[in-house]
Amino acid sequence: MFDIEAIRNDFPILGQQIYGKPLVYLDNAATTQKPQCVIDAVNHYYACDNANVHRGVHALSERATADYEAARKIIAGFFNARSEREVIFTRGTTEAINLVASAWGGANVRAGDEVVITHMEHHSNIVPWQMLCERVGATLKVAPINEQGELIIDAFEALLNEHTKFVGVVHMSNALGTINPVAEIIAKAHAVGATVLVDGAQAAAHLAVDLQALDADFYVTSAHKMYGPTGVGVLIGRESILDAMPPYQGGGDMIRMVTFEKTEYNELPYKFEAGTPHIAGAIGFGKAIEYIQGIGFDLIGKREKELLAYATAKAESFDGLRQIGTAGEKACVLSFVLAGVHPHDLGTIVDREGVAIRAGHHCAMPVMQFFKVPATARASFSIYNTKAEVDTLFAALQKAQAIFA
Ligand code: PMP
Numbered sequence: 001m002f003d004i005e006a007i008r009n010d011f012p013i014l015g016q017q018i019y020g021k022p023l024v025y026l027d028n029a030a031t032t033q034k035p036q037c038v039i040d041a042v043n044h045y046y047a048c049d050n051a052n053v054h055r056g057v058h059a060l061s062e063r064a065t066a067d068y069e070a071a072r073k074i075i076a077g078f079f080n081a082r083s084e085r086e087v088i089f090t091r092g093t094t095e096a097i098n099l100v101a102s103a104w105g106g107a108n109v110r111a112g113d114e115v116v117i118t119h120m121e122h123h124s125n126i127v128p129w130q131m132l133c134e135r136v137g138a139t140l141k142v143a144p145i146n147e148q149g150e151l152i153i154d155a156f157e158a159l160l161n162e163h164t165k166f167v168g169v170v171h172m173s174n175a176l177g178t179i180n181p182v183a184e185i186i187a188k189a190h191a192v193g194a195t196v197l198v199d200g201a202q203a204a205a206h207l208a209v210d211l212q213a214l215d216a217d218f219y220v221t222s223a224h225k226m227y228g229p230t231g232v233g234v235l236i237g238r239e240s241i242l243d244a245m246p247p248y249q250g251g252g253d254m255i256r257m258v259t260f261e262k263t264e265y266n267e268l269p270y271k272f273e274a275g276t277p278h279i280a281g282a283i284g285f286g287k288a289i290e291y292i293q294g295i296g297f298d299l300i301g302k303r304e305k306e307l308l309a310y311a312t313a314k315a316e317s318f319d320g321l322r323q324i325g326t327a328g329e330k331a332c333v334l335s336f337v338l339a340g341v342h343p344h345d346l347g348t349i350v351d352r353e354g355v356a357i358r359a360g361h362h363c364a365m366p367v368m369q370f371f372k373v374p375a376t377a378r379a380s381f382s383i384y385n386t387k388a389e390v391d392t393l394f395a396a397l398q399k400a401q402a403i404f405a
Pocket residue numbers: 029030091092093094095122124125170172173174199201202222363
């Protein structure tokens with residue numbers, strides 16, 4: 001049973017009013033709200049256990065370390081990683097991708113090599129690869145998308161060859177909602193010997209991810225898109241690849257032994273966790289995952305599908321609304337433009353009705369260029385949203401349309 005009232009009550013922020021109207025939070029692709037259990041876990045760390053990890057011999061440090069490492073174990077289990085050594089805490093998806101581009105890319109991508117990404121990537125899975133290619137003289141290739149906002153698989157496959165060193169692909173597009181067939185993409189990339197990174201920033205809160213089944217080399221995500229704190233995320237990598245990679249940053253915790261002549265690096269995962277980590281964030285991330293597990297992806301998937309279908313039907317019958325992204329496989333994102341109303345004006349007007357949506361390029365400018373729009377309005381749904389809130393959104397859109405008529 002999906003008890004929507006109980007779920008909404010878990011999120012204290014949802015009870016508030018904006019300009020005298022109940023908050024309708026539909027900007028979940030930007031960041032999700034946090035349940036009380038996550039807020040409590042972060043508070044508990046600061047109130048009761050605050051100490052640095054892996055260093056102190058005192059009780060607080062031992063408790064902080066135990067909770068930090070317990071979170072890593074929860075995350076490893078959630079994604080079915082092969083071991084906790086494969087789970088590296090980062091500041092988020094962006095840092096995780098930069099880590100891979102810099103450390104793995106720097107060691108493995110050479111002049112003449114090719115790096116393949118897709119046209120629907122977030123800037124954080126474009127720019128680090130562009131920077132790498134510029135630095136080493138490699139070529140960045142972009143797999144095209146169709147009018148529905150789906151990856152054209154044959155065209156993607158046609159880009160693969162013996163020069164392809166790396167493939168980077170988003171699991172679920174934040175700008176379109178498209179879910180990519182990542183298992184198929186990984187298999188095709190592996191067939192030419194390429195290493196694959198999947199950007200799971202959007203997907204991880206909405207669908208079950210089994211990294212062993214997918215056979216991904218790297219999977220990255222951010223806690224704040226999955227009901228956890230900001231400023232923390234993970235890179236989950238294949239142990240043999242991580243072992244062979246040089247460190248990303250140097251500093252405390254990532255070393256075993258330092259002299260001025262030479263430094264011996266720490267074992268995984270600590271080799272890639274230089275400096276004091278976001279301990280409270282990691283603990284909150286673990287709690288957020290337990291929260292998701294408590295509901296389960298069967299219920300989450302069913303509920304979110306219903307909500308998207310409801311919103312999509314409304315969008316289809318709404319005069320002057322053009323949906324951007326109509327993939328057969330998509331989740332939780334309704335991206336659109338409304339004739340005669342700039343998305344930014346739309347965002348501002350619906351905000352006055354208490355409705356929070358995103359307007360802009362969603363850090364995916366090439367997607368905007370493909371659909372020949374400067375920006376879109378985006379409503380993105382989560383487990384705590386309701387059909388009544390979708391109705392409120394469309395009533396607010398109607399108001400906006402009337403103002404600009
Ligand atoms: N990739 C995708 C698909 C995203 O949606 C986002 C966040 N909008 C990112 C990467 C970057 O995540 P973060 O800002 O948490 O590093």
